[in-house]
Each structure stands twice: as structure tokens, then as C-alpha cells.
Amino acid sequence: MAQVEATTERIIAADAETVFDTLADYSNSRGKLLPEHFSEYEVREGGDGEGTLVHWKLQATSKRVRDCLLEVTEPSDGQLVEKDRNSSMVTTWTVTPAGEGKSRAVVTTVWNGAGGVGGFFERTFAPKGLARIYDTLLANLAEEVEKQG
Numbered sequence: 001m002a003q004v005e006a007t008t009e010r011i012i013a014a015d016a017e018t019v020f021d022t023l024a025d026y027s028n029s030r031g032k033l034l035p036e037h038f039s040e041y042e043v044r045e046g047g048d049g050e051g052t053l054v055h056w057k058l059q060a061t062s063k064r065v066r067d068c069l070l071e072v073t074e075p076s077d078g079q080l081v082e083k084d085r086n087s088s089m090v091t092t093w094t095v096t097p098a099g100e101g102k103s104r105a106v107v108t109t110v111w112n113g114a115g116g117v118g119g120f121f122e123r124t125f126a127p128k129g130l131a132r133i134y135d136t137l138l139a140n141l142a143e144e145v146e147k148q149g
Contacts, residue, residue: 006127024049
């Protein structure tokens with residue numbers, strides 16, 4: 001099984017702390033940022049960064065729905081890691097300063113892909129599709145924090 005990776009990033013016109021705090025706020029902010037590919041969003045434990053357990057269904061394509069139960073950790077400043085209990089999927093959000101009043105938000109998701117022909121198509125198309133979904137989420141995040149400032 002080969003590891004599959006999808007990464008996207010965005011420069012946001014808000015300081016890194018504001019952007020990170022908004023991402024880490026699973027109780028209030030995060031659910032509002034999710035594009036239509038996410039459904040059944042529910043915070044099951046915690047709700048603010050480290051120690052949060054959150055559930056959602058991610059519909060990556062018309063036929064592919066992934067049931068996700070994610071444990072959230074904060075291994076370092078400006079970093080949120082969501083590990084799916086139901087699969088090998090791990091999503092890492094990294095928010096760093098990017099100049100005066102700006103920040104860079106990077107989201108990387110990795111998982112163990114399928115083998116064979118299906119795995120080839122997964123490695124070829126899944127990263128682009130997931131990056132598009134996260135591009136939308138980052139655009140929603142930017143809109144949310146930029147109106148606060």
C-alpha cells in the first residue's frame with residue numbers, strides 16, 4: 001500500500017493566532033467552515049483543540065463517503081493534528097505568521113492508499129479532489145477571520 005497525500009495552503013489576512021484559534025474551535029467555528037462535502041458533524045468530546053473528538057462524514061466523490069471519527073492533538077504551536085480512528089487518515093493543519101497581519105494555513109492529509117489499479121486511480125485523483133475540498137474550507141476560514149479583523 002502506498003501512502004497518498006493531499007496538500008493545499010492559503011495566505012489569510014489575519015494573524016496566525018486568530019486563524020489557529022478559529023480552526024481549533026470545533027464547538028463553534030469549525031462546523032460553519034465546512035463545505036457541503038461534510039455531513040453529520042458532531043463534537044463528541046472536548047471542542048477546543050487538544051482532546052477534541054469530532055465526527056463527520058466526508059463525501060469526497062458522488063460514490064465515496066468516509067465516516068470519520070477524529071482525535072485532535074496539538075503536537076506543537078500552530079499545529080492541529082486530526083487522526084481518524086476509522087482509517088489510516090491523518091490531517092495536519094499548520095498555521096504560521098506570513099508577514100504583517102497575515103498567516104499561512106497549510107493542510108496536509110495522508111492515508112494508506114489501496115493497491116492495484118484502484119490504488120493507482122486513488123493516488124492520481126484523490127489528492128486533487130481532497131485539495132479542492134480543503135481549498136473551499138480554507139476560503140471559508142479566510143472569510144470568517146478576515147471579517148473579524
